[in-house]
Amino acid sequence: MKYNWSIIGHEKQLKQIELDIESGNLAHAYLLAGPNSVGKHTVSRKIAGILQCENNFCHKCPTCIQVQQGSHIDTVELKDNKESIKIDDVRKLVERTNMTGQSKYKIFLVQSVERMGIEAANSFLKVLEEPPLGTIFILTTNNIRGLLPTLISRVRVVKFSNVSARYLEEKLKELYPDREADTIHQVSLLSLGKTGKAIHLMENPDSLADYRKIYSDVQNFLRSKNRVDRFAYVEDIAAEKKRIDIFFNILTHVLRSKVLEGDAETSKHIKTLSKIEEAGMFLKKNVNTRLVLENLMLSL
């Protein structure tokens, strides 16, 4: 590849973006779509770095460093703060598109663009339709189905996906030649194909320990048919949203692997998988956490 992206995977997508840049076929708006923690936001910052740096994306100049830190004057970030993007936020953004910049481009990175309500999205559509010259939008989403078709039609979509555990393991070995093979193997399994997650686990021993613990909990959980044990576990994790997410992710991963292996209880696992998905949606809608988890346990 032409630029030093320092990213695991997604080679096809990055090459496509390089080609757009090199051939002068840059879109004025990109939408990076795909699951959580595969590095979409990281890629969006790298694209901004490539476009803003005047020294071939050197990673060393003040521009490169500021873009990387999210503090570059003409690279504006609307980061995911877990709240919806309001019409006022969009108005401010539009005002900034009209200000004179100091750089070659004025770039707006909008993380989790699905957070825009209908009013905000409609106002955003106008600037997407006719952006001032030199303006580039790089949007990310993990829920492309939640976006207005009119928005999708105005952007160039680049789809990201999880990578395979085997691929991840190979890449981690290259990146961390000094780490034990065992740790790398575990991380490549536990990160469920998410490259961002894999790096996080490699660099945060505490998180890795949490993941290992939950993985073994999931194994015990599936072995035990004892409802009392299961309810006790639910009570234990209900207080921590983060642990529930990890638990669901790992449980889903383990059951999917069993289905792929042609496990004797495949049809039961498929039912459970759809129950987990349903429970995940209820939790997003803020239905009582314990109730949702207990219901799930009863249906297992």
Ligand SMILES: [Zn+2]
């Ligand atoms: Zn640079």
